[in-house]
Structure formats: C-alpha cells, structure tokens
Amino acid sequence: MLQHVVRSTVIDAPIARVWAVLRDFNSHDRWHDVVAESRIEGGERGDQVGCVRSFTLKDGNRIREQLLTLSDTEYKSTYCIVEATVPLQRYVATLTLKPVTDGDRTFWHWESIFATPPGRERELREMVAEGVYEAGFANLRRHLSGGGDRRGSAAVAMPSALPLPTRRVVVHRYGGPEMLQPGEGVAAAPKAGEVRIRQRAIGVNYLDVYLRKGWIPSLMPLPGVPGMEAAGTIVDVGSEVSGLLPGDRVAYLGPAPGAYCSVRTVPAAWVVRLPTAIEDELAAATLLKGITADFLLRDLGRVGPGTRLLVHAAAGGVGLLVCGWAHRLGATVIGTVSSDEKARVAREYGCEHPIVTSEHRFADAVQSRFGGADVLVDGIGDAARDENFAALARRGHWISLGQASGALQPIGTDQLVEKSITFSRPAVFDYVATNAALAERAARVWAALADGTLKAAPIERHSLGAADEAHARLESRRTIGALVLVA
Amino acid sequence: MIRVYTSSVIDASADTVWSRIRDFNAMPQWHPGIADSRIEDGDSSDRVGCIRHFHTRDGGMIRERLLALSDYDYSCVYEILESPMGVENYVATLKLTPITDGGRCFAEWSAEFDCAEARETELVETIGQGVFQGGFDALKRHFSRR
Numbered sequence: 001m002l003q004h005v006v007r008s009t010v011i012d013a014p015i016a017r018v019w020a021v022l023r024d025f026n027s028h029d030r031w032h033d034v035v036a037e038s039r040i041e042g043g044e045r046g047d048q049v050g051c052v053r054s055f056t057l058k059d060g061n062r063i064r065e066q067l068l069t070l071s072d073t074e075y076k077s078t079y080c081i082v083e084a085t086v087p088l089q090r091y092v093a094t095l096t097l098k099p100v101t102d103g104d105r106t107f108w109h110w111e112s113i114f115a116t117p118p119g120r121e122r123e124l125r126e127m128v129a130e131g132v133y134e135a136g137f138a139n140l141r142r143h144l145s146g147g148g149d150r151r152g153s154a155a156v157a158m159p160s161a162l163p164l165p166t167r168r169v170v171v172h173r174y175g176g177p178e179m180l181q182p183g184e185g186v187a188a189a190p191k192a193g194e195v196r197i198r199q200r201a202i203g204v205n206y207l208d209v210y211l212r213k214g215w216i217p218s219l220m221p222l223p224g225v226p227g228m229e230a231a232g233t234i235v236d237v238g239s240e241v242s243g244l245l246p247g248d249r250v251a252y253l254g255p256a257p258g259a260y261c262s263v264r265t266v267p268a269a270w271v272v273r274l275p276t277a278i279e280d281e282l283a284a285a286t287l288l289k290g291i292t293a294d295f296l297l298r299d300l301g302r303v304g305p306g307t308r309l310l311v312h313a314a315a316g317g318v319g320l321l322v323c324g325w326a327h328r329l330g331a332t333v334i335g336t337v338s339s340d341e342k343a344r345v346a347r348e349y350g351c352e353h354p355i356v357t358s359e360h361r362f363a364d365a366v367q368s369r370f371g372g373a374d375v376l377v378d379g380i381g382d383a384a385r386d387e388n389f390a391a392l393a394r395r396g397h398w399i400s401l402g403q404a405s406g407a408l409q410p411i412g413t414d415q416l417v418e419k420s421i422t423f424s425r426p427a428v429f430d431y432v433a434t435n436a437a438l439a440e441r442a443a444r445v446w447a448a449l450a451d452g453t454l455k456a457a458p459i460e461r462h463s464l465g466a467a468d469e470a471h472a473r474l475e476s477r478r479t480i481g482a483l484v485l486v487a
Numbered sequence: 488m489i490r491v492y493t494s495s496v497i498d499a500s501a502d503t504v505w506s507r508i509r510d511f512n513a514m515p516q517w518h519p520g521i522a523d524s525r526i527e528d529g530d531s532s533d534r535v536g537c538i539r540h541f542h543t544r545d546g547g548m549i550r551e552r553l554l555a556l557s558d559y560d561y562s563c564v565y566e567i568l569e570s571p572m573g574v575e576n577y578v579a580t581l582k583l584t585p586i587t588d589g590g591r592c593f594a595e596w597s598a599e600f601d602c603a604e605a606r607e608t609e610l611v612e613t614i615g616q617g618v619f620q621g622g623f624d625a626l627k628r629h630f631s632r633r
Contacts, residue, residue: 009588010496098595101615102495102623107593109584137588 006111007133015099016247018106031143089115168261169467174214177471187263190238199232201284204483227259231283251283255429262487269435285482290445293321295431301375305330310373315342317482320457323351363390382406397422457481492597493619499630501585501592574600
C-alpha cells in the first residue's frame with residue numbers, strides 16, 4: 001500500500017525570502033541538518049527542471065533525486081527519488097508555499113507518496129515526516145532567523161530578471177513645478193551589486209526643487225528624474241549582493257537622482273533594511289532628513305548642553321527634526337518660522353524660542369536675547385545672508401544646508417575673520433559614503449524615533465503623479481513637516 | 488480580471504473551523520458584516536447550486552450561488568448573482584488547510600471578478616480587507632476565546 005505523509009507549518013518570514021532558499025534544489029546542505037553534502041549532477045543549475053541532485057546524508061546514506069516541477073508562480077517544487085540507499089520506493093514529494101497575507105508570513109506544505117518494503121511502513125513514514133519534514137521546518141526557521149540566507153550571494157539568481165514597467169516623473173526642461181511630467185519607463189533588471197525596489201513612498205527634499213530648476217545640471221542632466229530617497233520592498237537582487245533579499249522592506253538614499261518612480265534599480269550600497277516599526281512613508285519622510293539632523297548635530301555642529309543653535313525653517317521637514325533632537329541634547333534652540341501656526345508646531349517639537357518673521361529679520365532678536373548663535377543651520381541662502389552674519393556669535397559656525405531663496409553669493413574670508421566664523425557647506429551624501437556609515441546613521445535615527453528622542457515630523461502626502469503639486473506646496477513655504485510622494 | 492487573495496492562520500483545527508463556516512447559510516453567525524441570510528426556494532444549504540439571499544449590515548442585498556462544496560478539501564466556491572458592489576463574473580473560493588504543526592489551520596479566501604477600472608483599488612480593499620480579512624479576524628477572535 002502507498003504511504004502518504006503530509007506535514008505543514010507557518011514560517012515567520014515573507015514568502016519571497018523562504019522561496020529564495022527552497023527553490024534552489026541544491027540548497028539543502030546549507031540549512032537541513034540531515035544533509036551533509038549536496039551537488040547537482042552534470043554541472044546543471046539548481047533551478048533546471050529535470051536536474052538530478054545527489055545527497056550524502058549525515059548518517060552515510062546516499063539519495064539521488066530528480067526535479068520534476070518548479071513553479072515560481074505557485075511557489076511549488078515536485079521531485080522524486082531515482083536511486084537511494086534507503087528503501088523509499090516510487091517516492092514523489094511536493095513542497096508548496098503560500099503567502100499568509102495576514103502578517104506577511106509563509107504557509108509551508110510538504111507532502112509525499114511512496115512505497116516501502118513490507119513491515120517497514122511505519123518506520124519509514126516517521127523518518128520522512130519527522131526526520132526530514134519536521135526537522136526541515138525547524139532547521140529552515142533557524143537558518144532564516146540566524147540570517148544564514150543573507151550570508152554570501154544567492155546561489156541561483158531569482159528569475160524575474162526582465163525589465164519591469166515603472167511610472168515615473170520626468171523633467172524635460174528646467175523650470176517651475178509644471179515641468180514635472182508623469183510618464184512611463186522601465187526599471188532594468190538588477191546587475192551585479194544592485195537591487196530592484198518596488199517603491200511605496202518617496203521623500204521630497206528641497207534638493208529636488210534645485211534639480212528641477214536646473215541649478216545643478218551636472219547632477220541631473222535632461223531629461224532627468226528627480227528624487228534622492230524612497231522606501232519600499234525588494235523585488236529582486238543581482239549577483240554579488242549580500243544581506244538583502246527579495247521581500248525585504250527597505251529604504252535608500254543615494255547621490256544620484258531618480259527616485260520619483262514606482263520601481264527603481266539602485267546599488268545595494270545605498271540600501272538599508274527597515275525595522276518593522278518604521279512604515280514606508282515614515283522612512284521616506286525621515287531617512288535623508290533624519291540623517292541630515294544626525295550629522296549636523298553630532299559631526300558638524302557638535303551641539304551639546306548650552307549650545308545656542310539657530311535653525312531656519314524650524315517647522316520644515318529637517319527643521320523639526322533638528323530642533324527636537326538638539327533640544328534633547330540640551331541646546332538652547334532658536335528657530336525662525338514664517339507664521340504663528342508654524343511657531344506653535346516648532347515649539348511643540350522642541351524649538352523653545354521661535355521667531356516669527358516673513359522677511360528674514362531675526363539678527364537683532366538673536367543678539368539681544370541670547371548674545372548670538374553658536375551654530376546656525378541655514379537653508380534660506382542669499383536672502384538671509386547679512387542677517388546671518390549679524391546673528392552669529394563670535395567663533396560661530398554657519399552651516400549652509402540649502403539656498404531656498406536663491407544662490408548664496410560668495411563669502412569673503414575677510415568677512416569670516418571679523419568674528420572668527422567657520423563656514424560649512426555639507427552635502428549629506430559625503431556623510432553616508434559607505435553602506436556601513438549609512439546603516440549606522442539610519443539605525444541611530446530609527447532608534448531615536450523608537451525611544452522618543454526624535455518625534456516624527458508630520459507627513460503631507462501627494463500621489464507620485466501629482467509631484468508638481470507637492471513641489472508647488474513646498475515652495476509656497478506653507479507646509480509643515482515633511483512631504484512624501486506615494487507611488 | 489481582478490484577483491483578490493487574503494490568507495490567515497486560525498488557532499483551531501481545520502475540522503473545527505470548517506464546522507463553523509461550512510453551512511452556506513451561516514454567515515450571520517460568524518461574519519460580523521452579515522445581518523441575515525436565507526436559502527431561496529427552501530433548498531438545503533449544502534446542495535450545490537443553492538442560492539443564499541442575505542443582507543450586509545449596511546443594508547446591501549446580495550444573492551450568491553454555491554458552485555462547489557468539498558468536505559474533503561474543506562473548500563467552497565460560490566458566485567455572485569446580484570449585488571450592489573458593481574462587480575461582474577465574481578467567483579470566490581474559501582478554503583482551509585490543516586497545519587500539522589500545532590493543530591492550527593491555514594485559511595485562504597480569494598476572488599476573481601471584473602469591474603470598472605476606476606473602482607479596482609476600492610473594491611480590492613473592500614473585498615480583501617473588509618469582507619475576507621474581516622471574516623478571518625472574527626474567526627480568530629472566536630477561536631481564541633475558547
């Protein structure tokens with residue numbers, strides 16, 4: 001009589017991650033304890049239907065099995081034993097995965113039908129059910145939780161390596177927000193060292209406005225797609241990528257624009273995996289801005305107890321994060337804002353001394369009330385040039401982060417020496433030049449959000465197709481907090 | 488053709504959960520979105536081809552025909568004959584699979600249908616989250632109280 005064995009379980013990982021291991025017919029010696037060695041005969045690939053794998057088990061037995069079915073649409077693999085030193089006869093097994101959409105987990109079903117020599121039915125049924133299937137569940141669970149699948153490159157590239165269509169926003173001519181034109185494009189299959197991401201939320205930064213206006217043509221030649229950061233889920237990974245897998249929730253930040261789209265292929269070095277608690281929109285709203293706050297306060301401003309910090313656009317996406325974090329570090333936080341409503345929000349986030357000014361007039365107030373600013377975070381640019389000089393304390397540090405009002409005219413060294421001023425003009429990308437640096441700063445931002453040190457800025461959402469509307473809002477100076485595009 | 492797929496894990500055996508959902512006329516007893524239900528023409532609710540006639544809590548009337556019922560596979564297939572949702576060619580499958588590891592079961596509820604393009608997103612959300620996940624959530628609550 002034929003024996004029928006069924007075992008099933010739920011694995012606490014996304015289906016793409018589980019399937020990336022199980023679809024490889026030659027992977028078992030990396031995760032299943034009973035398998036000592038595995039190789040595919042004749043040098044064939046582990047995803048070639050008809051290939052034969054040769055197992056040597058830890059107990060010395062040898063099994064040769066042939067792959068009969070492999071389906072990436074049904075997450076299913078069927079195989080049979082062609083020769084074995086254990087008496088499993090006419091053995092055909094099917095392994096199927098299904099997504100548990102309620103919680104992003106994976107249902108794993110494993111069953112087989114086989115015959116045995118008389119009298120050995122029970123013994124062999126138990127060997128298959130417990131020794132192979134149940135042990136396999138436990139072993140794979142351990143393999144995934146220990147990150148075993150993240151070490152080294154995937155042995156077999158994932159199959160969806162075709163260009164994918166993407167919606168995107170293109171600038172064909174530099175100019176106003178209306179130059180942001182929705183269109184269609186393709187996201188190429190990831191090459192070595194790259195990953196392809198299905199994006200859900202894209203961060204909008206003032207840099208995107210400069211790119212659109214043509215202020216930095218070398219960074220975004222025409223036609224160009226703006227955007228430096230986004231969050232979403234990995235579709236597939238190229239060769240030589242370790243630590244990232246299909247199905248991983250990620251965010252990225254990179255020095256080349258192109259993020260205003262729904263699917264994008266980027267270097268894996270730009271990418272960080274997201275903690276469960278950080279949603280896509282929060283990640284897109286906070287990655288570049290939070291990391292900017294991190295290097296401004298820690299590396300550049302060395303802000304600590306008693307530092308008199310002056311922050312322009314204190315109710316903006318960067319401003320709120322800088323104010324809140326600096327307040328926690330013990331700084332005296334002074335901020336300029338353009339309305340009473342913004343002053344209220346800025347104060348709520350930790351800017352104890354908001355100055356409401358629509359004309360960039362603040363130097364007198366800063367000098368008379370605080371004796372000047374030790375550190376100045378300036379995103380205004382030329383319109384506040386003279387006021388900034390006047391507002392700085394002796395040995396003050398002017399950090400020029402942006403120039404929303406227009407390009408800052410050159411500053412003479414003679415002017416700096418008058419008050420021993422230090423002038424910095426940082427670009428965030430130099431502070432996240434390696435993946436390790438990016439991961440370290442991102443981890444600090446997520447941790448600060450988690451423990452309440454950093455309060456997430458309010459998020460204003462626009463659809464990807466309405467990027468023009470988002471830019472118009474940002475430039476209107478009426479927004480509070482961060483803007484994201486939802487793809 | 489639009490496809491909606493929702494799945495969950497319920498902390499009771501497939502037999503136990505099946506006994507709660509097998510009756511094609513029992514939706515009001517287990518699904519919080521359904522107000523009342525009857526089987527038309529005095530049919531029995533496990534006759535394949537029978538039609539259930541029910542109202543949702545928000546007052547919508549829906550008629551659905553049972554197309555397949557399997558006590559072996561723990562599955563049932565049905566189609567919508569009449570509804571206010573604006574769907575056509577709507578066929579849904581509800582299926583349980585035992586999880587041998589721990590006496591739980593894997594529940595899947597899927598549907599295929601046609602609709603106006605502008606309503607796709609809304610219908611996928613309403614059906615996938617409201618109807619299907621809403622039903623699973625009710626089953627999860629029911630069987631966690633045991």
